[in-house]
Amino acid sequence: MSSLFIISLDFELHWGVFDKRDREARMQCYRQMEWVVPAMLKLFDRYGVKATWAVVGSLMVENEAEWQSLVPEKVPAYTNTRYSSFHYAEMNGLRGAAAAAHFAPDLVKAIIDCPGQELATHTFSHYYCLEAGQDPEAFSADLQRVQELAIRKTGRPVTSLVFPRNQYAPAYLDVCARHGITAVRTNPANWFWTSIGNEDTSIMRRIFRTGDVFIPMGAKSAYPLESMQWHQGGNLLCIPASRLLRQYDPALPWMNNIRLHRIRREMEYAARNGQCYHLWWHPENFGFHPQESLQELEGILQHFHILQQRFGMESFTMAEVANLCSIESQRDKGSAH
Ligand SMILES: [Zn+2]
Incomplete structure (x- = not known):
């Protein structure tokens, strides 16, 4: 493999x-996305790298009026209303200059138009599956909007999902499967990355998560394809993340080098051992130091190119990984009989 x-x-x-x-x-940072996202796409295209863009559904919308018409039938009744994007919209509005912080239909179009890129979802409302007050029915209503929007704007449904703040539980995976999702990103196996609610980020977890970028603390970040799990043996593949690409920090240039060196080393480990390496980040974080961040990205993509040449490493979207695993498991079933 x-x-x-x-x-x-x-x-x-x-x-x-x-x-x-x-x-x-943060407006300045959001405005930068108008050129940073196309620049990122150009780099992916140049190095033949595919990415899965888990886009908040609301970004695909043109303006506040259209957004209001799309509010799901059941919105999440979070006990703490500060987590509700519907409550936020009501209190702060989404129009005028602020619209650029909420809507980016042209960028979504650029993503779809770029070869090899997968449009996936990060839910319609940036939904928190572990917050008190909401329930799987409200999550289902959110995903229904996602699929309606995807079909209306792109002609087809999305099949991959990334949970906001990586919060999920089995009942929510069932909902995903019911809405045609076949791949989700799950947390790395280390304990400090297990799924927790917004209020529950203990100091120790935070220290470990931050420290983990620089020093090896947990299990290996790369993993074999065969280790990926189908949720309850069904059609929803759980694809673990390997590492978060943290944002460039101008105050600590040596740390940036250690951070990148580690990612390159982990990629190489995966390439040499026939394993998977799953990197993720927020494009918005490139907005603070766009040139430096794009340069770092190019370094990673160049490294991939070398690993591709030397070890045959391949770039896959989450949807393609789900397809590949599905074919492999069919084959295993076939050979078992
Ligand atoms: Zn998010």
Whole structure:
């Protein structure tokens, strides 16, 4: 089995952080996306790298009026309303200059038009599956909107999903499967990455998560294709993440080098051992230092190119991984009889 390089991107603009960051302070960063996303796509295209873009459904919408018409039949009744994007929209509005923090239909179109890129979903409303008050029915209503929108805007449904803040539980995986999702990104196997709610981020977890970028602490980040699990033996593949690509930090140039060196080393381990390496990040984080971040990305893609030449490593979208695993498991079943 050859090795796989998987990239998934949580593309969300302000929908991803409305509960904890000031919109005005981040406008500049969101505006940068107008050229940073096309620049990222150009790099992916140049190096033949496929990425799965888990886009917040709301980004595909033109404006506040259209968005209002798409509010799901059942919205999540979070006990703490600050996690509700519907509550946020009601209190803060989504129009005028602020619209650029919430809607990016042209960028979504650019993603779809770029060869090899997969349009996936990060839910319609940046939905939190582990927050108190909401339930799987509200999640189902959210995903229904996602699929209606995807069909209306692109002509076909999406089949891969990334859970906001990586929060999920088995009942929500069932909902995904019912809405035609065949691949989800799951957390790395280490304990400090297990799925937890927004309020539940203990200091120790945070220290471990941050430290893990620089020093090896947990299990290996690469994993064999055969280790991926089908949810309850069904048609929904759980694809673990290997590593979060953290944002460029101008204050600590040596740390940037250690961080990147580690990713290159892990990619090489996967390539040499016929394993999968799944890198993910938020495109928005490139907005703070776009040139440096794009340069770092190009370094990673160049490294992939070398691994492709030397070890036959391949670039796959999440949907392609699900297809491949499905073919493999059919073959295994066939040979078992
Ligand atoms: Zn997110």
